[in-house]
Amino acid sequence: MNIKEAAARSDLPPKTIRYYEEIGLIAPQRDLNGYRRFAEADLHRLTFLSRARALGFSIEECRTLLALWADRSRASADVKRLAQGHLTAIEAKIADLKAMHDTLSGLVAACAGDGRPDCPILHRLAPENETQRSNG
Amino acid sequence: MNIKEAAARSDLPPKTIRYYEEIGLIAPQRDLNGYRRFAEADLHRLTFLSRARALGFSIEECRTLLALWADRSRASADVKRLAQGHLTAIEAKIADLKAMHDTLSGLVAACAGDGRPDCPILHRLAPENETQRSNG
DNA sequence: CCTTGACCTTCCAGTTACGGGAACCCCTAT
């Protein structure tokens, strides 16, 4: 199949597929006219990549996962370690975002949001009031 | 003060401060020797930026916030709208990350993590099993 | 045979918000 069908079936944009070839994640054959020809095996790799990316794995993590997937003698411990590391990173990001969210939602709630200039959000950001900070 | 002290007092790296000048967020004076000279007003802007960035506002949002802060006749509604938009974006990111987290933590828990090759994580990513997917 | 339109190709630039490092200048103390 050509790139457009591979894109549709893997749920990845053609541009992304070309990029994945460029960085060596896939290596489809070429037709005489230069068009990429995707075999089922290529499509499987693309689908694998699509799902791994959807779970937030980085490209380099995906590269490792692909290698582990291809290695019939892999240890599941290696996969688990990688996934656990990613999971921990996700948890850290969530914690960061939740802290921002808590602070910001309080400020938004406290802001009148009318035509007057007084605003607790700006007040919180302004460096005059060093004392009443609690977070940030 | 010189850049190092401004950096220490605003809790921003010198590189970041130079970058902020380059993109027009600050405009410190220069000494005859070419060194940047930071007045208190510059430091206030840097501190404001430091806090806004810590709350996750993008550079362009910070630019707007600085303008609103400087505008004594602003409407708090404008600030609130911007903050609310950012808050919504944060909530969307948290939701995405939580979805990843839920899927991934289930898979990690299900993986034996021993020397055997069988692995539910890879199984979930592999495109053979189209049916038993529940989340992607 | 020619054209149109939908494909495909490569290549280059831009995105976000900086960080690293080179090459070089300035200032103070010894």
Add this chain to the structure above:
DNA sequence: ATAGGGGTTCCCGTAACTGGAAGGTCAAGG
């Protein structure tokens, strides 16, 4: 004079693509 610890500019690299330009290919229609 020299050593060190400032400062400066400039350029490259990051992650993972996306957009767009310039141009080749292919099937269908007139």
